[in-house]
Amino acid sequence: WIDATSPETAMLSFTKVAEAMSKPGFDACDIEGNFRYVRQALDKASQKWLVVFDNFDEPELFRGKQIKEYFPTAGPGSILVTSRLEVVRSLGHNSLEVDQLLEAEALEILLRRTRRKRAEQDLTDATNIVKRLGYHALAIDQAGAYILKRQMDFSIYLDHYNRQREKVLNEAPEIWDYTKISKDSAEGAKNCTVFATLELSLDSLSGEEQEREDKKHTLTLMAFFDINKLTDTIFAPY
Structure with missing residues (x-):
């Protein structure tokens, strides 16, 4: 579960995931290393996985970096992005609009x-x-x-x-x-x-x-x- 509110929250989320995955020699300060470890682990995984990028509402906070750069590039998994922005539909093959309550x-x-x-x-x-x-x-x-x-x-x-x-x-x-x-x-x-x-x-x-x-x-x-x-x-x- 990745908090996609900002680049900082996203990278912190990857660090938490790396810790949960028992990364060898885990160091909370090694932000980039933790990020790479999680992506590589998912790319090489043999079991299905789901990664949720939550609250991706302000792409401008990523300072020109595309949210897709945080996505795993291979592996038998799925990626779900939640956002209030209509344009985010273009990131994936399928989209679902959550309407207000009846x-x-x-x-x-x-x-x-x-x-x-x-x-x-x-x-x-x-x-x-x-x-x-x-x-x-x-x-x-x-x-x-x-x-x-x-x-x-x-x-x-x-x-x-x-x-x-x-x-x-x-x-x-x-x-x-x-x-x-x-x-x-x-x-x-x-x-x-x-x-x-x-x-x-x-x-x-x-x-x-x-x-x-x-x-x-x-x-x-x-x-x-x-x-x-x-x-x-x-x-x-x-």
Whole structure:
């Protein structure tokens, strides 16, 4: 699994794979050597393999280097590239566009997350929520967690969300990507939707004022961690 967000994350991923493959004399600092080892191992492999290049959304970060230069060149395997860019279709023989959730699927996620039954009024309000959130799975999951924790009516949540989204758009700097993009594209609108649901949850942290600020600071700091290294052991002493 290769994080293709940038050249740096891609090469770090290859290093992790080299370690997992028990490369002889493994050295985490030998980035190029680890990359070559993994590619050569896949080229010579006798068993089928799958390599996923995930989040290849900003080719310009690769500074003119083609993503294909990171691909194995032989071997009985397959390569999957995930991206929000239409042009990435040209990299392979087959492509699959992942559409947004159907309304029924979105409702199922929200009802399951909030542990609600299909009462008629709940369904009406729940439908309004998933529509407002653009059928975005992450935003719906966040909304469900918020509603469940507070045992809140769906209709009340929608009012909370609308006010929070307006706050996000009004208070964010004009140069901020979420604000700028959200006014110009469907993708940006989805980004802002997710951000508003996260902000709503962040603003509702429990505790005294200083305790809430400490929690916000900690969560903000966690956003800079490698998600693969952010484990329960970090928090166990506390």
